[in-house]
Amino acid sequence: MDYRERFEIKDYRNERMLGGRIGLMHVGVIVLLVFFSLNFWYLQVVRGDIYARLAENNRLRRVVLPPTRGVIRDRAGRVVASTRPSLNLVLTRESRGDVDIQLRRLAPILGVPYVELKERHNRMRGRPLFEPMVLKVDVSMDILARVESRREKFPSVEVRQIARRSYPEGDVVSHPLGYVGEVSFAQLTSGGEGPGLASGDIVGKAGVEKGKDDLLRGERGLEFVSVNNLGRRIGEGRIDRLAVSGGDLGVTVDLDLQRTLMEAFGDEVGGAVFMDPRTGEILAMGSTPSYDPNDFADGISREVWQSIQSDPRRPMHNRAIASFYAPGSTFKVLVAIAGLESGAISPSERVFCNGSTRIYGSTRLCWKRGGHGWVDLRLALAHSCNVYFYKAGQKMGIEAIHKYGAMFNLGKPRGLDIPGEAGGILPSDAWKRKARGERWYPGDTISVAIGQGLLAVTPLQMATMMAGVGTKGSLPYPRLTTDGAREPSELQISQRTFDLIQEALADVVTEGTARRAQVEGYTVAGKTGTAQVYKMSAGIDADKMDKATRDHAWFAGYAPADNPRIAFAVVVEHGGHGGTTAAPIARKVLKEFFVKEKTGSGSYATASR
Amino acid sequence: MRRLLDSLDTPTIFAVMSLAGIGILAIASSTAKQPGRDDLWKMQLIWILIASVAAVVVVLVDYHVWAGIGMLLHGAVVALLVLVLFYGREIGGNKSWLVFGPLRLQPSELAKWTTCLVVAGYLAHRHKETLGLREILELGVLVGVPMGLIVLQPDYGTALIFVPIFLAAIWLGGLRWKVITAVLVIGLALAPVVWTQLKPYQQNRILTVFDQERDPSGVGYQVRQSKIAIGSGGLTGKGLFGGTQSQLNYLPAQHTDFILAVIAEELGFLGGAGVLGLFYFLMFRGFAAARTAQDRLGTYLCLLVVSWITGQVAINVGMVLGLLPTIGVPLPLLSYGGSALVAVICGIGLVVNVRTRRFVN
Structure with a gap:
C-alpha cells in the first residue's frame, strides 16, 4: 500500500511532544465539561428554588373572574336591572387567516362599513395578540346564523359569551338607577371608593348602581391559568377563589x-x-x-357618547x-x-x-x-x-x-x-x-x-x-x-x-x-x-x-x-x-x-x- | 470484513445512539404543543437512519483512502459553498441551504468533515516536524477558505466551529510555546483596544453575558428564559413533556439550539450532567482511538474530530448557560437538523474507522 508510505513519519523525535499535547488537550476537555457541570449544579441545585419561582411567574397568570352583579327590582319586585349572558362576535388576532378578506365579507353581514371595521382593527395594534377584537356586541341570532353557515370563510371569527348589564326599561328608570362601566383610573387611585377595586372591574357610575355599588358589585374571583409566551391561555386553570355574586336590591321606585x-x-x-x-x-x-343606560353596558361607542355629551340639554344630568x-x-x-x-x-x-x-x-x-x-x-x-x-x-x-x-x-x-x-x-x-x-x-x-x-x-x-x-x-x-x-x-x-x-x-x-x-x-x-x-x-x-x-x-x-x-x-x-x-x-x-x-x-x- | 465487525467500537456507537435518542425525546417534547412541528422528531429519526448508513460507508472505507481523496472532497464541498452563495435557499436569515427536490443540504456542515480530513492529511504529510509560518498559513488556507465562505452566508455560528479545529491543528502540529505565550500576551494587551472599536450593540451583546438584567426583553431575553428553564429543572427535572418553559414556548429555538435547556428543565441536573457525561465518554473514546492509532494520520483525524465536537458542545452549552453570547450553534447529535447530524455522525465514523484499523495488518 503505497499511499500509506507517503504519510509515514520518518522522524519520531516529536512523538513525546505529541503525546504531551494530547494529554493537555484531554485535560482541557475534562476541565471544560466539569466547569459546565458545576454551572448546571449552581443553576439547578443551588439556585433552583429561585428559578423555579421565576418559571412559575412566567407560566401562571392571574385571571380575574368577574362577579355577577346583583339584580335590581322595583318596589313591586319587577326587574329593572340585571346581568344576562350576551353573545359577542369577536375576531381572534393570533391565527394566520387573512383578516382583510374576512372583514370585507363581514361588513355587509354586520351592517358596518368595511373602513370602520378596518379602523377598529388597526386601533387594536399594540394590544396583546390573545385579546380579540370585538366585532359586534350582543349579536343577533340572525347574524350568528349567517356567519356560522359560512364558517369556512371566517376562520378567525369566534363567538364569546360575556355577562352584560341589562336595563329592560331603557331610559325610563335611568336617572334613579344610573349605569355601570369599567372602573376609572381616578377611582382606582383615590382609594376612598372602597378597597378591593382593580383595573377592569365593573362598577356603578351613577344612581343606585353607584350609591349601592358595594352591595351590588359582589367580589372578584381569581383563577391561575397557564399561559404561553404569547399570553394565550393553555389548558385548564386552577381556581383560587370563586367569584361571589353581588346582592340583589330593591328600589323604592314604582x-x-x-x-x-x-x-x-x-x-x-x-x-x-x-x-x-x-x-x-x-x-x-x-x-x-x-x-339609555344599556348604551353604557359594554363600553359605549364613541358616537353615542359624543351625542350624549354634546347635547345642550345634558341628558346625563x-x-x-x-x-x-x-x-x-x-x-x-x-x-x-x-x-x-x-x-x-x-x-x-x-x-x-x-x-x-x-x-x-x-x-x-x-x-x-x-x-x-x-x-x-x-x-x-x-x-x-x-x-x-x-x-x-x-x-x-x-x-x-x-x-x-x-x-x-x-x-x-x-x-x-x-x-x-x-x-x-x-x-x-x-x-x-x-x-x-x-x-x-x-x-x-x-x-x-x-x-x-x-x-x-x-x-x-x-x-x-x-x-x-x-x-x-x-x-x-x-x-x-x-x-x-x-x-x-x-x-x-x-x-x-x-x-x-x-x-x-x-x-x-x-x-x-x-x-x-x-x-x-x-x-x-x-x-x-x-x-x-x-x-x-x-x-x-x-x-x-x-x-x-x-x-x-x-x-x-x-x-x-x-x-x-x-x-x-x-x-x-x-x-x-x-x-x-x-x-x-x-x-x-x-x-x-x-x-x-x-x-x-x-x-x-x-x-x- | 469479519475482523472489521469484531473490532467495531460498540461503546462509542452506544454513546452516539444514546445522545441521539435523548435528542429525539427532547425534540418530541419541545415540539409537542407546536402545531405543524409535532412531527419533527420523526424527521430526526429518519435523519439518524440516513446518518447511520452514511457512517457505515465512512467506516467501511479505510481512512487512508478517505485522506487520499480528502482534497478532492474538500474542493467539492468548497465548490458547493460557493454555489450556495448564489443558489442557496435562505432559511432563518442564513443563505446556507441547497435544495434538491425534497432534500435540503447544508454544505457548511459537510465542510467541517472534509476540513478534518484535509488538515489531518496535511499534518501527517508535511516534511518538516516543526510548525513554521508557512505551515500555519497553509493550514489557515485549508480551514479559512470554507470558513470565509460560510461567513459570507452569513452563518457566524457554523463558521465559529472552524476556530477550534484550526487551534487544535496548530496545537497538535507543534506550535512552539514561545509563540503561544506571545500571542496570548499580545491578545490580552489588545483586548481593550478592540473593545473600543466594537459597535455599541456588539458591546451590549457581550455585556449581557455578564449581566443578564441589562436588557431582559431584548438580547438577554433568550438567555434569561434559558436559565430559568435550566434552573427550574432542579435536581431531577419536571419530567419529560412536563417542562413549563418549553411546553409553553418561553424558550427560544427550543428544538434546535436550546435543546439542552429543555433536557435540563425536564430531566434536571441529572439529565443535563448526564448528557455532558455521555459527551465526555465520546471524547474519551476519541482520545483513546487517537493514542492507539496505527499512524499519525489516524491520531490527527481522531483529535481533530474531538476538537470539532468539543468546540461545538462548548459553544452551544456556553450559550445555553448564558456564558457566551447567543450564536446559532446546534448541540451535536441532539439538536434538530439533518445535515449537522449526518456530518457529526460521519465525523465520529472517522474515529471508529481509525480505531477499527488500529492493528497494522
Missing part, C-alpha cells in the same frame, strides 16, 4: 308611576320627585331628557336632585310658615292688593295686574298674591326665612342614597357677606319672599318640604332603597300653623292656581310657582345654573290633602306658569298612584327587598 311620570313629561325638559311623605321612599324620580332653580311662589309656603311661627303675620290679618306696591322706594308688581283686593293668608296662598308676601317678608326679615328654610333643609343635600345630590342657596346676611362680600339689604328680602332673587332649591328639596308640611312636621329623609333607612326629623312648628297652611294649599287646587292638578275623588294640596330667570355671580357654580329665557314652572304638594300618602315637586324648564305645565304632569302621576292604591296592585307600606 315602575308604573315612573313610566307615567316619564310619559307625562313628553318632550318637556325638567325634573320631578314623588315620595312617600311618611318614609321618604321615592316612588318616582324623573329627569328629562333621559338616556339628574335634574330631580342635581339642578337647582329659584322656587318661585312655591316658596311662599315656607314664608307663610316663617311668618306665622315668628309672629310677624297672623292668619286673619288682611292686606289690600291693587296689583302693585311700593317698598323701599321701588315699585313691586303682583302677577295679577288688576290686583287681588283684600286678601288674608289663605287667599294669598291660594291665589299666590305677591303683594301680601312682599309685606309679610318685609315684616319678618331674612333671618326668620332662613331659620325656617333651614329647618326644612332647603338649600342643602339631605343625604340621599345615590350620588349627585346638589345643595342650593338659602340666603342669610351671613351667607351674602361670605359669598358676595356684601351685606344683606332689606330689598333683597322682598324678592326672596316670593321665591325669587338669591334663592335656589332642587325639586327633591321642595318635595321633601312638602312632605314635611303634609305630615305636619315630620321631615323625611328621601331615599331610593330601604337600606339604612332613617326616621324623619321632627320639626319644632306648631300644629295650628300646619292646619292653616294645609287648608290654604288644598284651596290652591280646588279654586286657586293649580286647578289642573285636580284628581277626581281625591283632594290634592299644593302650590304652583314660576321661577324667574336670574343671574348668579357668586356663591354658586355658574355651570350648575340652567340657562333660561323663559320662566321655569313649578308645582309642589302632596295628596290626599287630609292624609297625605304622596308628596311631590315637579319642575318644567321654560314651562311658563306652574299651573299650566307642571300641574298636569303631577296630576297624571297622582291619578295613577290612586288607581293603584285602590286596586291594591302596589305595595306602598314598605318597599320590598
